[in-house]
Amino acid sequence: MKSAVIVFPGSNCDRDMQVALARITGVAPVMVWHRDVDFPKVDLIAVPGGFSYGDYLRSGAMAANSPVMAEVKKRAAAGVAVLGVCNGFQILTEAGLLPGVLMRNASLRFICRDVYLRVENARAPFSARYKDGQTIRIPIAHADGNFFTDGETLRRIEGEGQVAFRYCDADGAVTAAANPNGSLNNIAGIRNRAGNVLGMMPHPERLIEPLLTGSDGRPMFEGLAEALA
Amino acid sequence: MRARVHVTLKQGVLDPQGKAIGNALKSLGFSGIGEVRQGKFIELEVAESDPARARQKLGEMCEKLLANTVIEDYRIDLDH
Numbered sequence: 268m269k270s271a272v273i274v275f276p277g278s279n280c281d282r283d284m285q286v287a288l289a290r291i292t293g294v295a296p297v298m299v300w301h302r303d304v305d306f307p308k309v310d311l312i313a314v315p316g317g318f319s320y321g322d323y324l325r326s327g328a329m330a331a332n333s334p335v336m337a338e339v340k341k342r343a344a345a346g347v348a349v350l351g352v353c354n355g356f357q358i359l360t361e362a363g364l365l366p367g368v369l370m371r372n373a374s375l376r377f378i379c380r381d382v383y384l385r386v387e388n389a390r391a392p393f394s395a396r397y398k399d400g401q402t403i404r405i406p407i408a409h410a411d412g413n414f415f416t417d418g419e420t421l422r423r424i425e426g427e428g429q430v431a432f433r434y435c436d437a438d439g440a441v442t443a444a445a446n447p448n449g450s451l452n453n454i455a456g457i458r459n460r461a462g463n464v465l466g467m468m469p470h471p472e473r474l475i476e477p478l479l480t481g482s483d484g485r486p487m488f489e490g491l492a493e494a495l496a
Numbered sequence: 497m498r499a500r501v502h503v504t505l506k507q508g509v510l511d512p513q514g515k516a517i518g519n520a521l522k523s524l525g526f527s528g529i530g531e532v533r534q535g536k537f538i539e540l541e542v543a544e545s546d547p548a549r550a551r552q553k554l555g556e557m558c559e560k561l562l563a564n565t566v567i568e569d570y571r572i573d574l575d576h
Contacts, residue, residue: 324536324561324562325564328561328564332560332561361564367566368564368566368567370509370567371512371513372512373510373512374512375512375513375516415509415566415567416566417566449510449512
């Protein structure tokens, strides 16, 4: 599987994504600077976390309108897999590749800790290596992770099985207490309708081996390598 | 032409920042504070002398970048 990691001024999880992709898929990703619209053909485009353009105006708003994202949109429409993590998720919603918006956390605080997620609608290419309803532990680190959308869109993404991950407690129960940021329906990650674009606030690339205290992020990359081989 | 764009959260969208501002004002001793909503104010110059065309251009800017219309409304004021 060939992959690319898009790097914006202010990205800071691009190297973690690079290491995760290189180690797990066995092929080092191409690092694509935001001005390089002409990057090689790849099977997966990763939009990493960070504070692209200093979060000016709104998180992800500037990056969503950068030249490289026009190319990412074109390739996503052609079926290339696109993974957005944290700021990457914010960028994908601002770019219109995913529905909804990530608002300021309900607590107004930056939250940096491990959370539990329930895997929903497990399927290729992103989550086929997880089981439906499985509970996994993945870290979050964000101030703007409060997923919001209008009622009709929410019904649509729920109805079409576009929710990929929900915040839950250690036993897998989706409760208000397990919701770290106020997200509607505890939503932590969603897919587009076609299923080739996924955005999530938690960081699977940060937990890929026991040395990092856990490896619950690893199956995502293994699944991608398998599906996009 | 100088334009002023106000970007505000739509009715029904929770505004925890506005709420925190309201609470801070109350703790400073200001009484009679109702609901507080916060937003953005953007001032910009546009090279356009026709108000209708300026308004149209600014509307596109709001739709594409200045506001996220999933959660925000915008209002455009022009200096004539």
